[in-house]
Amino acid sequence: MLKIIKEITSELIMPFDLFNTMFIDIETDGLSHKNKLVIIGLIEFNKTGTANLIQLFNDDYQSERDMLIELIQIIRTHDTDYYVSFNGNSFDFPFLNARFKHYKINFQLSKAANIDLLRLSRQNQAHFGISDFKLKSVEKFVGINRTDTISGKDSILMFQAYIEGKSEALKRAILLHNYDDLINMIPLLKITERMPKVFNPHIVLANRKWYIALIQLKSNVLTCVINLDKRLSITDLYYNTGGIFFECKDSEAILKIDTIHLTDSNGNHYQFIDSKPLLNLALDQLNEDMKNEHLIAYNGNLLDNHIAAQTFATIDHLLELLLHDTFT
Numbered sequence: 001m002l003k004i005i006k007e008i009t010s011e012l013i014m015p016f017d018l019f020n021t022m023f024i025d026i027e028t029d030g031l032s033h034k035n036k037l038v039i040i041g042l043i044e045f046n047k048t049g050t051a052n053l054i055q056l057f058n059d060d061y062q063s064e065r066d067m068l069i070e071l072i073q074i075i076r077t078h079d080t081d082y083y084v085s086f087n088g089n090s091f092d093f094p095f096l097n098a099r100f101k102h103y104k105i106n107f108q109l110s111k112a113a114n115i116d117l118l119r120l121s122r123q124n125q126a127h128f129g130i131s132d133f134k135l136k137s138v139e140k141f142v143g144i145n146r147t148d149t150i151s152g153k154d155s156i157l158m159f160q161a162y163i164e165g166k167s168e169a170l171k172r173a174i175l176l177h178n179y180d181d182l183i184n185m186i187p188l189l190k191i192t193e194r195m196p197k198v199f200n201p202h203i204v205l206a207n208r209k210w211y212i213a214l215i216q217l218k219s220n221v222l223t224c225v226i227n228l229d230k231r232l233s234i235t236d237l238y239y240n241t242g243g244i245f246f247e248c249k250d251s252e253a254i255l256k257i258d259t260i261h262l263t264d265s266n267g268n269h270y271q272f273i274d275s276k277p278l279l280n281l282a283l284d285q286l287n288e289d290m291k292n293e294h295l296i297a298y299n300g301n302l303l304d305n306h307i308a309a310q311t312f313a314t315i316d317h318l319l320e321l322l323l324h325d326t327f328t
Contacts, residue, residue: 001056001057001058001059001060001063001066001067001070002056002057002059003054003055003056003057003070004054004055004057004175005052005053005054006052006053007050007051007052007053008043008050008051008052008053008183020078020079020080020081020082021045021080021081021082021083021084021115022042022043022044022045022074022075022078022080022082022083022084023041023042023043023083023084023085023182023185023186024040024041024042024083024084024085024088024092025041025085025086025088025092025178025181025182025185026038026039026040026041026091026092026095026096027039027041027152027155027156027159027174027177027178028095028156029156029159029160030156031091033094033095033098033099033102036058036061036064036099037058037064037067037068037095037096037099038057038058038155038156038159038174039055039056039057039058039174039175039178040055040056040067040068040071040096041053041054041055041056041178041179041181041182042054042055042056042071042074042182043182043183043185043186044074044078044080053179053182053183054074055175055178055179056070056071057171057174057175059171061163064099064103065103065105068096068099068100068103068105068107069105071096072105072107081113081202081209082113082114082115082199083109083113083114083115084114084115084117084185084189085114085115085116085117085185086116086117086118086138086181086185086188087116087118087119088111088114088116089111089114089116089118089119090116090118093109093110093111093114096109097109106230106231107229107230108227108228108229108230108231108251109229110209110211110213110227110228110229110251111213111227112200112202112211112212112213112226112227113200113202113209113211113227113229115192115198115199117138117185117188117189117191117192118138120191120192120195120198121138121191138188138191139184139188144184144187144188150173150177152177154177155174155177155178158170158173158174159174162174197304200212200213201304201305201308201312203308203312205312205315205316205319206232206319206323208228208229208230208232209228209229210226210227210228210253210312210315211226211227211228212224212225212226212307212308212311213225213226213227215302215304215307217259217271217296217297217302220258220259220260220261220271221256221257221258221259222256222257222258222259222273222296222307223254223255223256224254224255224256224307224311225252225253225254226252226253226254226255226311226315227251227252228248228251228252228253229251230251231250231251232248232251232253233248233323236248236249237253237318237319237322237323239318239321239322241277242276242277243257243258243274243276243277244256244257244258244277244278244314244318245257246314246315246318253315255311255314255315257273257274257277257310257311257314258274258277259271259272259273259274259296260272260273260274260283268298268299269297269298269299269300270295270297270298271295271296271297271298272291272294272295272296273294273296273310275290275294278313278314278317293306293309293310294306294310296310
């Protein structure tokens with residue numbers, strides 16, 4: 001495995017704090033999850049205002065497992081909370097997770113932790129006015145001009161030729177293609193400046209990072225789907241008592257909580273988490289601050305911060321019950 005690190009200085013204005021955010025882009029020798037990784041490209045930002053651009057290169061075609069282990073080490077050392085990618089939800093993350101599984105490595109990259117610039121572009125396409133959302137098209141829209149001209153397919157063919165002949169020129173071209181994919185995502189972030197809800201809430205519990213991937217409120221039940229960065233336990237966790245349902249399998253959890261709907265004299269509608277199952281106190285027994293914390297919707301509008309706080313507090317309590325404080 002060849003590891004290349006370049007320090008870069010960014011003079012760009014970032015739309016959010018990037019100190020715990022990592023840019024990621026991979027190159028592979030095919031699209032099937034049975035193919036191998038060629039490059040894992042990363043940019044990690046430091047509090048000094050500089051950033052490290054790291055390229056893990058499968059120089060001998062035998063180093064894929066080492067690359068994955070190194071990736072995990074970099075993520076943990078950097079204490080990465082969120083990722084930035086282009087089409088990562090459909091390609092990079094599923095491919096990496098399949099390769100983790102292939103080598104029986106207990107680690108998963110959560111899509112809920114990923115800021116997928118392609119997905120965000122498509123969801124907010126009214127802001128753009130472009131015919132397609134290929135990477136180079138979106139780059140042109142924000143004024144980015146490429147220094148490399150090869151495609152992903154070209155990169156695959158070039159890597160196959162490199163393995164056979166070990167041409168330094170081919171290696172430089174393959175690495176440059178990945179380098180440009182990475183470095184161009186920094187100015188590409190400007191597309192998110194007016195977009196709401198770029199980040200999904202997360203918390204660290206039981207030495208795992210938990211990300212809320214989906215929030216749904218139907219009738220009187222709040223449902224949250226939560227992704228973890230690695231498997232929580234060798235056995236599934238299950239709880240279904242007193243208005244709370246919780247199930248955790250592998251690296252995904254589902255939490256369902258009963259809610260209470262109230263209407264005031266002015267016709268405003270409020271929806272609260274039912275406090276009885278966890279606190280053994282009815283809603284009308286709570287003080288105003290606690291009652292406000294349990295409020296999750298007002299006139300049909302979800303209060304995401306309140307939902308996240310109550311979701312994580314509930315999971316924390318359930319883990320204490322289900323794992324009996326023995327889990328490390």
